Amino acid sequence: MKLSSRTRYGVRAVFDIAYHNNGRPTQARDTARRQEIPLRYLEQIFQELRRAHLVDAKRGPKGGYSLARSPEKITLGDIVAAVQGPLDLYDTKEGSVPGTIWKELAEKVRACFDGVTVRDLCERGAEAGLPRGEIQPHMYFI
Numbered sequence: 001m002k003l004s005s006r007t008r009y010g011v012r013a014v015f016d017i018a019y020h021n022n023g024r025p026t027q028a029r030d031t032a033r034r035q036e037i038p039l040r041y042l043e044q045i046f047q048e049l050r051r052a053h054l055v056d057a058k059r060g061p062k063g064g065y066s067l068a069r070s071p072e073k074i075t076l077g078d079i080v081a082a083v084q085g086p087l088d089l090y091d092t093k094e095g096s097v098p099g100t101i102w103k104e105l106a107e108k109v110r111a112c113f114d115g116v117t118v119r120d121l122c123e124r125g126a127e128a129g130l131p132r133g134e135i136q137p138h139m140y141f142i
Contacts, residue, residue: 003084009037010045010083011076011121014054018071018118019125020133025064045083052082071122077113087113 012035017026020034028046032039046065049055056068067074080087087110126132 003080006041006045007080007084009035009042010049010079012037013042013045013065014049014067014074014079014118015121015125017055017065017067018074019122019130021066023066025058025062025066027064031065048083049079052078054078054082067118071118074118075114076116076121077110080113 013031016031016035020026020030028042029039031037032042035042037045046055046057050057053068054074055065057063057065077087088106
C-alpha cells in the first residue's frame with residue numbers, strides 16, 4: 001500500500017500547523033515554504049481538511065489555518081481519510097476466505113494509523129531537534 005503525495009502533504013500540513021504556531025493561525029504560504037509543498041496544491045488540500053473538520057480557516061491579515069481540534073484528538077487515520085478516502089485493501093466478495101483476510105489486514109492498518117496522533121508527530125519532531133516556527137533553508141554539506 002502506498003499513500004498518495006496528496007495524503008503525505010496533508011499529514012505534513014497538519015503537522016506544520018500544530019508544530020510551528022502554538023494554536024495561532026498559520027498562513028498557507030508559510031506552511032508551503034516550510035514543507036516544500038506547492039501553494040496552490042496545498043490550498044486544495046486545506047479545503048479537504050476543512051470539509052473533514054480537521055482545520056479551520058480565518059480570513060484577514062491575522063488569519064490563516066488552525067487545527068479544529070487539539071493535536072491529541074487528530075490521528076493520521078483522520079487525515080488519510082480526509083484526503084485519500086477510506087483505507088480499503090480489499091475488493092472481493094464478502095465471506096470468501098481471501099476477502100476476510102484482506103478485511104482483517106485493512107482493519108489492522110487502519111488501527112495503526114488511528115494509533116498515531118498529531119501530538120505524537122510533534123513530540124517526535126521536538127525529539128529530533130526540529131526548530132519551531134522557522135523556515136529552514138536548505139543545508140548542503142560537502
